[in-house]
Amino acid sequence: MENVWIHIRGIVQGVGFRPFIHKLVRSRGLSGYIENTSSGVELELEGEREALERFVAELPEKAPILAVIEEIEAVYSPDVKGYAGFEIRGSKTEALRDTLISPDIGICADCLRELKDPADRRYRYPFINCTNCGPRFTIIKDVPYDRARTSMCGFPMCPDCDREYHDIENRRYHAQPDCCPVCGPKVFYLDESGRRVPGDAIELAREAVKAGKIVAVKGLGGIHLACRCDDPEIAQRLRQRKHRDEKPFAVMCRDAACAEAICEVSDAERAVLESFRKPIVLLKKRAPGLWHISENSRVGVMLPYTPLHVLLFGEDIDMLIMTSANRSDTPMLADNDEALQELRGVADGFLLHDRDIQTRCDDSLCWVLGGKEYFARRSRGYAPFPIQTGRELPPVLACGAEQKASFCLSRGTCAFMSQHIGDLKNMETLANYTGQIAHFERLFDIAPRALACDLHPDYLSTDYASERAAREGLPLIRVQHHHAHLAACMADNGVDERVVGLVWDGTGLGTDGTIWGGECLIGDYAGFTRFGSVRPIPLIGGDRATEETDRAAFALLHDAGCETGDIPNAAAYEKMLAASFNCPLSSGMGRLFDGVAAILGVKTRCSYEGQGAILLEAAATGDDGLYPIVLEGEPLRFDWRAMIAAIAEDRRRGVEVGRIAARFHNTLIEMAVRQCLAAREASGINTAALSGGSFQNMLLMTRLPQRLEAEGFRVLRHRRVSCNDEGLALGQLMIAREAIRRA
Ligand code: ZN
Ligand code: ZN
Ligand code: FE
Numbered sequence: 001m002e003n004v005w006i007h008i009r010g011i012v013q014g015v016g017f018r019p020f021i022h023k024l025v026r027s028r029g030l031s032g033y034i035e036n037t038s039s040g041v042e043l044e045l046e047g048e049r050e051a052l053e054r055f056v057a058e059l060p061e062k063a064p065i066l067a068v069i070e071e072i073e074a075v076y077s078p079d080v081k082g083y084a085g086f087e088i089r090g091s092k093t094e095a096l097r098d099t100l101i102s103p104d105i106g107i108c109a110d111c112l113r114e115l116k117d118p119a120d121r122r123y124r125y126p127f128i129n130c131t132n133c134g135p136r137f138t139i140i141k142d143v144p145y146d147r148a149r150t151s152m153c154g155f156p157m158c159p160d161c162d163r164e165y166h167d168i169e170n171r172r173y174h175a176q177p178d179c180c181p182v183c184g185p186k187v188f189y190l191d192e193s194g195r196r197v198p199g200d201a202i203e204l205a206r207e208a209v210k211a212g213k214i215v216a217v218k219g220l221g222g223i224h225l226a227c228r229c230d231d232p233e234i235a236q237r238l239r240q241r242k243h244r245d246e247k248p249f250a251v252m253c254r255d256a257a258c259a260e261a262i263c264e265v266s267d268a269e270r271a272v273l274e275s276f277r278k279p280i281v282l283l284k285k286r287a288p289g290l291w292h293i294s295e296n297s298r299v300g301v302m303l304p305y306t307p308l309h310v311l312l313f314g315e316d317i318d319m320l321i322m323t324s325a326n327r328s329d330t331p332m333l334a335d336n337d338e339a340l341q342e343l344r345g346v347a348d349g350f351l352l353h354d355r356d357i358q359t360r361c362d363d364s365l366c367w368v369l370g371g372k373e374y375f376a377r378r379s380r381g382y383a384p385f386p387i388q389t390g391r392e393l394p395p396v397l398a399c400g401a402e403q404k405a406s407f408c409l410s411r412g413t414c415a416f417m418s419q420h421i422g423d424l425k426n427m428e429t430l431a432n433y434t435g436q437i438a439h440f441e442r443l444f445d446i447a448p449r450a451l452a453c454d455l456h457p458d459y460l461s462t463d464y465a466s467e468r469a470a471r472e473g474l475p476l477i478r479v480q481h482h483h484a485h486l487a488a489c490m491a492d493n494g495v496d497e498r499v500v501g502l503v504w505d506g507t508g509l510g511t512d513g514t515i516w517g518g519e520c521l522i523g524d525y526a527g528f529t530r531f532g533s534v535r536p537i538p539l540i541g542g543d544r545a546t547e548e549t550d551r552a553a554f555a556l557l558h559d560a561g562c563e564t565g566d567i568p569n570a571a572a573y574e575k576m577l578a579a580s581f582n583c584p585l586s587s588g589m590g591r592l593f594d595g596v597a598a599i600l601g602v603k604t605r606c607s608y609e610g611q612g613a614i615l616l617e618a619a620a621t622g623d624d625g626l627y628p629i630v631l632e633g634e635p636l637r638f639d640w641r642a643m644i645a646a647i648a649e650d651r652r653r654g655v656e657v658g659r660i661a662a663r664f665h666n667t668l669i670e671m672a673v674r675q676c677l678a679a680r681e682a683s684g685i686n687t688a689a690l691s692g693g694s695f696q697n698m699l700l701m702t703r704l705p706q707r708l709e710a711e712g713f714r715v716l717r718h719r720r721v722s723c724n725d726e727g728l729a730l731g732q733l734m735i736a737r738e739a740i741r742r743a
Contacts, residue, residue, distance in 0.1 A: 003077045004052045008059070009040040010070035011100040011385070013145045016131030017041060017067050018088055019173040024062065025086045026168075028055055033087040036144050040070075046083055052076070066102060066132065066276075088174070100414075101137055101145065101443060103381050104220045104361065106278040106305035108133035110171060115307050121160065126202065126308040127184050127355065131175040133276065137384055137419075138221045138359050139177060143443055147176045151356040158183035185355035187308065192348045194340040202311045205351040209312075209320060213348035214238055216325055216339055220306055221361025221380045221419075222332030223325040223339050225347060226252075232292035235321060241346040243328050247608040248294035250280045250363065251301050252322040254313045259301045261318070262286055268371040277381030278305035279364035279373060293321065297618040300365060305381075312351070324362060330428040331421075334360045359439065360432065362420040367698060375722040376696055377404070379420035384440065386414035387720050387730060390494055394740050397437065397448035398732035401481065401508075401725040402459040403609065405429070407437055408729035409446045410737070415491070415730055416444055417721060424460040434464060452477045452736035454484070454728075456509040475743075477736040481508025481728070482519045483528045485691035488731030489723075490524065493716040498524045499687040500531070500679040500713075502672055502704075504694035505724070506546070506590030506609070515539075517588025517692075518638065520675040522683050525738035531682065532636035532675040534592065536585035540573050545591070549612050550604040552595030555583075560644035563652075589668075589694045592640060596664050599647060600657045610693065617697045620665055621658035627667040629674060636678055638671050665697075669704050673711060680713070689716040693724035 008017075013036055021034050021043065030052070032045035045052055056074045063069055107115070111128045114120040122128045129135070139151040147153060157165060161180050164172040172178045179185065189201035189208075197204055208215050212234050214227045225242070227234050229251055239245060253259040256270045263283035265273070273281050280300040293299055302322070304310045313320070324332045325343055333339045334357035340350065365377040393410035400406045405424040409416045418436055422429045441447065453465035455478050462478075469476035479487075485508075486501030501521040510516035510530075520532030538555045539545040545552055554573045557564045564570045577583055590613065597612030598604045602619050606612050628642035643664070650660050676688050688708050695701055695717070705715040721727035 001046060001080045002049045002052060003044065003046050003080050004056070005075045005077070006043045006045065006056060007037075007040065007073040008042075008069055008071070011066065011068040011102055012040050016064045016171075016174070019131065019168055020062070020064050020067075022086055022088065022168045022173075024055065024058070030055065031083040031085055033083065033089050035089040036146075044081075044083070046080055049076070064132065066105065068100070100386060101140060101143070101384050103277070103383060103385050104136050104138050105133045106276045106303075106381070107307050107310060108276070111307065112310065115310060122180050124202075124311060125181050125184070126187050126306070126311055126353070127177075127179055128307045129175065129177050129179075130172050132171070134175070134177050135220055135355075138357050138361050138380075139355070140443070141358050145176060150176060151358050152177050152179065155179055155184050155355075185353050187351065187353040190340070190350040190352065192344075194344070194350070201351060202308070205312060205349060206314060206317070208349045210317070214241070214346065215349045215351055216343050216347040217308070217312065217322075217351045218336070218339075218353055218357070219309070221357060221359070221363075222334045223352075224322045225325045225343075226312070226320045226322050229290075229293055229319055229321040235292035238321065238323070242323070244323075245607045246295055246611065248296065248300065249321045249323045250365075251293060251299055251319050252309065252313075253301055253303060253319040254317060255303060258318040259283065259303075262290060263299055263301060266368070269368045272366070272368050272373055273301065273303055277364065278302055279366050279381055282365065282367045282376070296614050302363060308351070308353070329423055329426060331432045332360050332362050359436070360419075364420075369698070369701060372719065374701070374718065375727075376724065377420045377726060378417065378720075378722055383419035384416055384443070386416045387491070389413050389415050389491055389734070391734075391737070393733070393737055394450065395446050395448050396450045396452060396733050396736045396740070397441075397446075397465075398452040398729040398736060399454075399461040399465040400729040400732070401454050402456070402461060404722070404724050404726040405433055405461060406726045406729050407433070407440075407461075408733045409437075409440050409444065409448065410733055411444055411446050415733055416440060416446075417730060420726065430460050430464075433461070448474065450475045450477060450736055450740055452479055452732040454478070454509070454732070455480050455511070475740075477732075477739050479732045479735045480511055480528075482510075482516055482521060482692070483523060484728045484731035484735060486521050486523060486528065486689055486731065487525050487734045488721060488727045488729075489689040489691040489716050489718055491730050491734045492718050492720050492727070493689075495687070495689075495716060496524065497687065498522065498683070498685050499689045499716065500676050500683070500685050501528070501689045501691065502676065503692045504589035505692035506694075507586060507588050515584065515586035515588060517586060517590055518592065519587070520636070520672075520679060522679055522685060525734050526742070530635045531679045532631070532638070534587045534589060534638045535640055536587045537591045537595065538577060538583040539586050539591065540576050540583050542582050542584055546594070547606050548604070549594035549598040549606050552591050553598035553604070556592075556595040556640070556644045557599065557648060560641040560648070562645055562648040589692070593694070596644075596647060596661075599644075600651065600660055602657060602661070610696070613694065613697060616661050616664070617699050619658050620661035620699055621656070623659040623662040624666060625659070625663040626670055627663055629667060629671045631671065631674055631678070636675060638675070643667055665699050665703075669700065669707055672704055673707050676708060676713060677711060686713055687716060688713045691718065691723050691727070695723045
């Protein structure tokens with residue numbers, strides 16, 4: 001007989017780990033105890049040495065699917081204490097809170113079966129869950145993770161649930177949010193004025209949506225507005241009430257087969273759709289249409305991820321529009337009273353419940369690229385799962401950018417990226433941002449020793465960082481926007497060496513005080529040089545030019561010496577340009593896309609970010625033509641004037657818009673390849689990293705890596721965080737780490 005003390009670090013709480021251990025211990029005839037600690041779990045076992053060693057060896061492969069084992073420490077000793085049986089001890093609060101927290105998990109197959117089984121005591125119970133599924137991150141108030149520190153604290157277990165919770169053989173053994181119709185949360189339905197309607201809440205909601213009403217539905221991380229998606233008039237009503245003119249809606253489909261009725265679904269896309277993380281996947285429409293849902297070639301589709309969603313769909317609703325409920329640009333609504341107040345006049349009914357959402361978490365949004373998620377938004381189902389960097393990190397808070405704000409905190413080798421926060425341009429979003437920073441610091445027990453932020457002085461995240469750094473006497477590292485993108489892509493791929501970084505986005509403040517955005521940088525975490533860029537475009541009227549994109553069209557055409565006569569207000573723009581009145585220069589790739597979309601008449605007024613580029617990508621049809629590519633100067637700038645002149649000429653000759661759009665994409669891809677080749681020539685670096693919001697373009701993302709690889713480059717693209725500004729904080733963090741190491 002021997003004794004072994006085992007410490008396991010990782011995601012091992014709230015994922016059915018202790019019951020798993022218990023079963024394994026019993027089947028091996030061992031004895032001892034297990035205990036949750038703030039850093040994972042700790043156990044002591046006794047038995048024959050060989051049996052103990054086999055037990056330790058088998059842990060990683062036999063662990064529950066949600067468990068992530070980061071480290072197992074085992075210390076053997078001949079001092080046997082003589083444990084009888086196996087004991088699961090209560091939570092132990094330690095000073096060092098090393099635990100990870102599981103994201104929220106979509107309903108599992110076992111729970112789904114019970115939900116539909118009339119003989120089961122949780123038949124049609126909308127909060128059914130188990131150790132393999134259910135809410136986690138969005139209900140957790142504090143660690144260690146147990147019921148008392150979640151929004152389930154107000155729902156004491158009934159004797160039946162309590163029995164399951166303590167029964168080692170039960171699949172709800174130690175499932176903290178476990179509950180049933182007797183003891184758990186209740187769902188209710190309210191009419192448009194917030195009055196409770198008697199009857200079966202779910203049936204009432206089903207009848208309402210079927211009748212064409214807009215119903216607010218409380219989900220895991222926030223409240224959605226749901227309505228039929230087969231009727232353009234209903235969608236139009238939703239747009240009017242939400243003040244959302246053109247931005248595509250997401251759709252929830254009953255299952256993948258329903259999604260296939262409207263979209264092409266590859267095997268890989270189906271796997272991501274059906275995964276327990278349940279993100280919104282941007283799928284290609286089967287045929288043009290569904291314009292009232294999405295004006296472009298793709299539709300965001302997700303599957304029901306809570307039992308409440310499953311019941312709402314029943315057997316006869318195939319798909320519903322499901323859009324986050326919020327006042328424009330403010331965080332997703334999560335609180336019942338807040339929803340009733342804010343959605344008055346927007347929702348015709350409310351399907352709510354009495355389990356509080358502790359933490360807001362928007363639906364994740366991704367494409368499927370190379371068989372895996374390629375994120376536009378990494379949030380529910382993923383956050384707050386850390387990005388493993390494989391590098392020892394000092395405790396740093398990276399504050400992100402402004403649009404698609406996020407933050408990132410480090411501990412050990414983990415980078416904890418926040419969920420989606422939204423655009424930091426109002427007090428509500430700022431309050432959610434600062435509140436979440438405090439929540440993460442408490443949950444993961446991180447006290448930052450340094451802060452990192454963007455170079456831009458006007459970002460609210462920069463304000464927050466500089467004020468806090470001053471207040472707490474912490475060093476503040478200001479990171480150039482595109483350098484942070486480059487570093488984020490390096491860290492995302494676990495790369496340390498210098499790379500050629502193609503960083504294309506809308507705007508970011510450059511080190512020279514001008515706006516950058518179509519950059520070819522050479523660098524690493526320690527620093528960078530601006531090897532290449534794009535000829536600056538005057539933003540006629542400043543920020544207005546990003547919405548009224550015919551201003552960008554005018555600037556491009558005018559600079560290229562082309563006709564501008566058919567652009568409204570051309571004379572006024574010309575005067576502003578001549579006087580250099582409110583026409584800041586921008587080398588942003590976003591403006592080039594906007595401008596070309598406007599020249600082609602695809603879109604001249606944008607009502608949401610990136611709209612021109614998205615529609616231009618959607619318009620592009622097969623054509624392998626190229627426009628002239630002029631690269632000159634230092635930094636090596638893409639002079640787009642010859643390309644614009646050729647586009648204007650094609651347009652004049654009546655060439656189809658789709659062909660011109662395709663040629664434009666081809667030209668940018670070849671331009672990028674030539675910049676990278678020149679950068680390789682100058683630096684000897686053979687790795688190209690692609691980052692920035694412009695790479696949310698699947699035409700670029702499929703062809704550019706292929707072209708670069710054909711030229712012998714190793715291509716890095718984002719895999720675990722978004723390529724847009726949401727992923728930026730990870731890069732800031734790594735650059736700050738390097739600055740601290742060198743200081
Ligand atoms: Zn389950
Ligand atoms: Zn119960
Ligand atoms: Fe950016």
